[in-house]
Amino acid sequence: MRVVSLVPSLTEAVARTLPGVLAGATDWCTRPTDLDVPRIGGTKNPDVPAIVALRPDLVVANEEENRAPDLAALRAAGTEVLLTEVRTLPQAVTELDRVLRACGAPSRPRWLDEAEAAWTALAAPARRVRAVVPVWRRPWMVVGRDTFAGDLLARLGVDNVYADHAERYPRVPLGELDAVDKDVVVLPDEPYRFTAADGPEAFTAPSALVSGRHLTWYGPSLGRAPEVLGRALREPVRRGDG
Template sequence: MKVVSLVPSITEALFDLGLTENEVVGRTKFCIHPEEKVKNVTVIGGTKNINIDKIKALQPDLILANKEENIKEQVEALMDEFKVIVTNVETIEDNYYLLKSLGKTFNKEEKAQLFNLKIYEVLHQAKITSPIKVAYLIWKNPYMTIGSDTFIHKILAEIGFENIFKDKTRYPEIQTEDLAEADIIMLSSEPFPFKEKHIEELKEFYPDKKIMIVDGEAFSWYGTHIAKCENYFKELLLEIDAYQNS
């Protein structure tokens, strides 16, 4: 079966489940994992600007898209000619069924189940003892954060963080002064590539707060990715624990 994936985390999941470059024939430029495999796969544009002619030339049996990451009109145009599955992952349960479904589609049920079990294990181990109020920023100019109906929010909550913007939905714009309530401000490494200089900018407003860069993939990449974040979450929680006890 020839597959085109329009979703970076799903591309990673397909290879993790055991598909090869002969099966995954098309990907977006943001599909960067696993590096040694994706480099051999045809790039069909970005997640928001796919090249439909390139996809047609690949003649896939199946296209995997996502409600949030891809543009509805572009996906619908592909549906006229190809079988397209549109995924929508907002919760950990959604992710469980995504992997279950991919396992079934590609006859990799056992491997999918192993990843699901590992994800639950990783999240179960990554627990903080008492809730910590956090703000998780995904964009700058304007600052944007995450509401309660996002996958990132669910991962934060599962670990024990309290999102101070939980009364918001999707990805609201906020002002610097809206961060006052947070104990910790997390700056995600993606989609905006926050760096140390951005920590310094916020430190001018909030010199006493813990402001840190976090791995955006660990919090936002659904599919198999979280199964590989055990050490990352351990180190993150150790850093936060050290801050709280300092």
């Protein structure tokens, strides 16, 4: 079996479960750190001819991460594409199982069972907080409706202020983000690398600097995500702390 992955989360999941199956991955596929396969461009601009030249049995992709025209071009070239949709934790578990079985796994891997159990065992939050969740600046963009990150945060007691927005990743002026009623600003370190010196200074509310991998990836990182995110949410920083 030869698989090309166009999604960092799926790359990590396939590499951990089925070593040697991956025949190619994107430039953004940084896990596992020792992954040694041909790189075929970015998630939004993959090199379609290079992927076809690798002669994969399957390309795994995601409806949010990847562009429909690229996937259509791969299919037109005779390459099988498995397209996933992941907007909730249960969807992530189901889709990971589907992808791994399509890649040759005989059964659901133990790490996926453990990840699901870690979230199932999560205690009900003692209190809920309201948050805005920027994912980019210049321009400012935030997590809106129907997102995987929003679902994970809700399970941790964090209610996204923009969860009912018409767009999934709306652009919102900084003045509105700072003025809207909220308890905390959740700042992940990807896709934009928010740090203590770049992000919290823009807001009067305290900011929680969180691991973007544990908030937005839906591979093996899911197992530690409740612990990692929970700790970060309990340790917000305030403007000027950095």
